[in-house]
Amino acid sequence: MSERGRWTPSTRTSSHTTSSYGEILEQLRTIPSEHFGELSAPSTPSAPTSDNLGPIREQVAATIVLRATRDAELVDRIKVGVVLTLPYASGEEFLLTVAAELEHATLLRQQPYLFILALPTMTGLSPVLICGSSEDLAERAGTLVKSKFLNRVQRYEFRHGRWGGLIRDLCSTTYDEAALWDAVRKAAREPMDPLIPPPGSRSISQLLDQARARLQRITPRQAYEELQDTTLMWPVVLVDIRPEAQRREFGSITGALVVERNVLEWRFDPRCAYRLPIADRYDLRVIVFCQESYTSSLAAASLHDLGLLNATDMIGGYAAWKEAGLPDEVEVSSTAPPTEVP
Incomplete structure (x- = not known):
């Protein structure tokens, strides 16, 4: 927990680590503090975003994408991952920046992918964005997320091949991150041929x-x-x-x-x-x-x-x-x- 009472990333129990926006900020401390401006301020949806933050935001997003693709899992030839970043002003815009970096990353151009991006706040509503190399992948993952977070998904929509929503109290328990990973893994599984019975089944x-x-x-x-x-x-x-x-x-x-x-x-x-x-x-x-x-x-x-x-x-x-x-x-x-x- 941070001094402001907001969610802070913890080490995952699995062999993978979650990409953290906070960790990236530590690596950018050489940049004069005045350039961070709203980037390190508490999350306020109405706060404006300065134009000079664009390059910093893109640099942070590119670094997160690099880590996310490195730590991604391979499920039925699809790269999957979960990216949790620290909340800050204009967080939704930052998620879109990360999604754009994912779509344009050279590694992902050559391989199908599916990622869940989120800004956990522990209390209140947290934005979640699901992007994939196909609309079906993103929509399947969104359906599973809605099922796993019953009564906690306040609003959601599927637009331009991406699933976006607001989840209440995201990462307030250890279940939440595990549930996001479970959703992205299962959504990436190859659809079964309905005419081929699964192994071990009997008529x-x-x-x-x-x-x-x-x-x-x-x-x-x-x-x-x-x-x-x-x-x-x-x-x-x-x-x-x-x-x-x-x-x-x-x-x-x-x-x-x-x-x-x-x-x-x-x-x-x-x-x-x-x-x-x-x-x-x-x-x-x-x-x-x-x-x-x-x-x-x-x-x-x-x-x-x-x-x-x-x-x-x-x-x-x-x-x-x-x-x-x-x-x-x-x-x-x-x-x-x-x-x-x-």
Whole structure:
């Protein structure tokens, strides 16, 4: 913190450093102090800017650009960086000067770039300018900045390929600078081809095949027979995971537990405080069904992940149960007390 209570740059924890206008001023102390004029004065939007400050401002901007490009990161062949400078009179004009230097720098002419320029004040509104080698880059970064600084972006606009805005209390916490870097890095990532799946992803068909490979699936007739078998050593429950709309439209099986898919794991995990009373053992035989046995296969595999290795699903679902002519009412062989799904 400076003597005037304004933000002062600190050393970053990463391998990069933030270009600081204050640091550049230290290197220009050989210039007579009267030439700095408003350059070192407190930020006052109405203060005029002297014409003789132009060369100094351009020299400082060029030095900052040199440091910023040196410390920049490379993300998908795009140079990215964050430049934080000390606030002073006509700060917005200085940000535009830095942006112009970036655009005309020889190094950046040959390579795409994206930089966030800001004048943090800790209290009050801080100007932020995002400039890039393309409008898309700057606009993407601006969108991310708005998302990361919810309710703190007071005004913003996108004009002439640059995103400019005012952010309240910028750099009042260590989060802010990290958030700016995160925004510029993510905005620079190459857009993915929507037809190429990302590494490690699986299609729903693959997920379904892999889930069913883990199960010993049974037909509706086999499920009905298991429910009537009193010789089994473990309790058997038939579980309808369909939403209410499907049960109303197609019908239901009286005696089956109704546990909709979104709460299935919570109701059958023996370690969960919200489990059903009957779900107190890992050898419980849970026969899951949906309307046509797609969702049920994924659900049964999820129960396996909880440790319920006897769980399975019914091939063909409720539609196959009806087609097989099985009764609309079943009795469960388990002697556990009746349970009610909240």
